[in-house]
Amino acid sequence: MRLLSNIGTYFLLMGKTFSRPERHSILYRQTMREIEKVGINSFPIVVVISLFVGAVITIQTNFNIENPLLPKYLVGVTVRDSLLLEFSSTMVALILAGKVGSSIASELGMMRITEQIDALEVMGINSASYLILPRIIAAVLFFPILCLLSIMVGLFGGYLACVLGGVMPPTDYIYGIQYAFYPYYISYALTKTVFYAIIITSVSSYFGYHVKGGAVEVGRASTRAVVQSSILILLANLILTRTILS
Amino acid sequence: MIEVKHLYKSFEGEFVLNDVSARFEQGKCNLIIGRSGSGKTVLLKSIAGLIEVDEGEIWYDQQKFSHLDSRSRRKIREEMGVLFQGAALFDSLTVEENVLFPLDMFTRQTRAEKLDRANFCLERVRVSGSNGLYPAELSGGMKKRVAIARAIALNPRYLLCDEPNSGLDPETGIVIDTLIKELTEEFQMTTIVNSHDMNSVLEIGDKVIFIYKGCLCWEGSREEILQTDNEALNNFVFATNMAKQIKRP
Numbered sequence: 001m002r003l004l005s006n007i008g009t010y011f012l013l014m015g016k017t018f019s020r021p022e023r024h025s026i027l028y029r030q031t032m033r034e035i036e037k038v039g040i041n042s043f044p045i046v047v048v049i050s051l052f053v054g055a056v057i058t059i060q061t062n063f064n065i066e067n068p069l070l071p072k073y074l075v076g077v078t079v080r081d082s083l084l085l086e087f088s089s090t091m092v093a094l095i096l097a098g099k100v101g102s103s104i105a106s107e108l109g110m111m112r113i114t115e116q117i118d119a120l121e122v123m124g125i126n127s128a129s130y131l132i133l134p135r136i137i138a139a140v141l142f143f144p145i146l147c148l149l150s151i152m153v154g155l156f157g158g159y160l161a162c163v164l165g166g167v168m169p170p171t172d173y174i175y176g177i178q179y180a181f182y183p184y185y186i187s188y189a190l191t192k193t194v195f196y197a198i199i200i201t202s203v204s205s206y207f208g209y210h211v212k213g214g215a216v217e218v219g220r221a222s223t224r225a226v227v228q229s230s231i232l233i234l235l236a237n238l239i240l241t242r243t244i245l246s
Numbered sequence: 247m248i249e250v251k252h253l254y255k256s257f258e259g260e261f262v263l264n265d266v267s268a269r270f271e272q273g274k275c276n277l278i279i280g281r282s283g284s285g286k287t288v289l290l291k292s293i294a295g296l297i298e299v300d301e302g303e304i305w306y307d308q309q310k311f312s313h314l315d316s317r318s319r320r321k322i323r324e325e326m327g328v329l330f331q332g333a334a335l336f337d338s339l340t341v342e343e344n345v346l347f348p349l350d351m352f353t354r355q356t357r358a359e360k361l362d363r364a365n366f367c368l369e370r371v372r373v374s375g376s377n378g379l380y381p382a383e384l385s386g387g388m389k390k391r392v393a394i395a396r397a398i399a400l401n402p403r404y405l406l407c408d409e410p411n412s413g414l415d416p417e418t419g420i421v422i423d424t425l426i427k428e429l430t431e432e433f434q435m436t437t438i439v440n441s442h443d444m445n446s447v448l449e450i451g452d453k454v455i456f457i458y459k460g461c462l463c464w465e466g467s468r469e470e471i472l473q474t475d476n477e478a479l480n481n482f483v484f485a486t487n488m489a490k491q492i493k494r495p
Contacts, residue, residue: 023350026350114334115331116334118296118334119336122323122328123328123351124320124323124352
């Protein structure tokens with residue numbers, strides 16, 4: 001019963017969020033601010049994690065297919081497809097759910113308990129549209145860029161493992177990452193990322209926006225936002241993979 | 247003028263407002279006083295439209311606010327300034343941006359005109375020179391002043407203040423109260439101040455209503471409050487032993 005009530009409240013909030021914005025110029029300004037907070041500030045973590053994961057996948061794959069019958073370039077193929085199909089979309093989304101999701105939930109939660117959201121409402125401003133819509137737009141626009149960045153940096157990480165770690169000949173790796181490449185995989189990864197962006201920002205906003213109480217509840221809302229976003233990302237991953245790749 | 251008629255509000259079956267009717271005059275500081283948990287914040291938030299009442303009517307001059315749709319309410323809200331207990335300044339905006347906020351949202355003025363208005367409001371509440379500071383860098387009293395500047399930026403007809411001097415020392419509290427009183431008279435606003443601070447009552451209360459257990463228990467002027475026989479009000483006003491001794495003769 002409570003689940004149904006939460007789902008209902010979530011969709012009511014989204015209805016309020018996607019109603020006509022107060023002023024398009026202000027929506028644009030807010031969206032630019034959020035792109036910086038949600039997107040550009042996530043660059044370092046995405047770069048660092050993707051670089052290391054790309055290198056590790058290369059080393060592990062090479063270690064596991066030590067077979068004279070299997071050509072070396074298959075390591076490159078595996079690294080590329082792992083990054084494209086799962087890591088750079090789903091795993092990066094899970095990381096962003098932790099970073100961006102908790103930040104959104106706690107920021108909105110603090111605004112709620114310090115009456116800043118009430119202040120917006122009492123001015124006659126649609127607080128949901130003003131606060132949540134720019135975050136969703138920023139994430140939908142910028143998360144795909146982070147996904148592409150993650151793919152490129154991950155592939156570069158694998159290359160570094162070959163060059164600096166001597167895992168395998170770099171030429172085989174380069175050949176592998178170009179071998180039997182389906183551009184459709186990129187559309188698949190970007191499509192998933194857009195869905196994940198909506199899930200992370202809307203679910204986190206929902207938890208933050210409805211905080212009641214004090215600092216403890218803000219912390220709880222932040223944790224719930226990350227946990228629920230992560231579960232929904234995994235569920236969406238299953239559904240989207242079944243739908244898009246079948 | 248703001249008028250409430252037969253307001254009822256309950257939470258989980260318990261009445262917080264029970265048949266409250268009152269009239270708040272224009273150009274005067276109308277104070278709602280009462281103990282913590284008596285229902286005064288619910289009353290103020292109901293008047294502001296942040297809480298929907300179960301029954302009753304809320305009138306802003308000739309308009310029945312409680313029965314308006316959200317679009318029509320918005321027009322009244324543009325004429326309403328609200329000062330929250332914790333000031334409710336937007337953390338991510340500077341002092342100047344906070345005051346500019348309602349102007350950006352609701353006016354088509356040029357940037358220079360908006361800045362002029364923001365600076366006028368900040369000067370009026372005597373915090374000019376702090377334009378670039380963030381709320382976290384301000385003292386409690388300054389936050390309240392900036393919140394007042396934001397509340398009056400659109401030249402409102404109604405000013406609602408929820409415990410404007412809570413968390414402030416008595417001297418700073420009186421400064422804020424006096425500022426509210428001055429602005430009320432200067433701009434002929436209908437001001438409602440929610441307070442449990444007797445200093446405020448005696449300093450600015452042109453009209454005082456006392457809420458006790460969700461009911462309007464007493465109303466009158468600040469002079470009358472000292473001579474009343476109402477037991478609940480006397481217990482509230484003369485709460486300390488020293489005050490009781492003053493009252494006794």
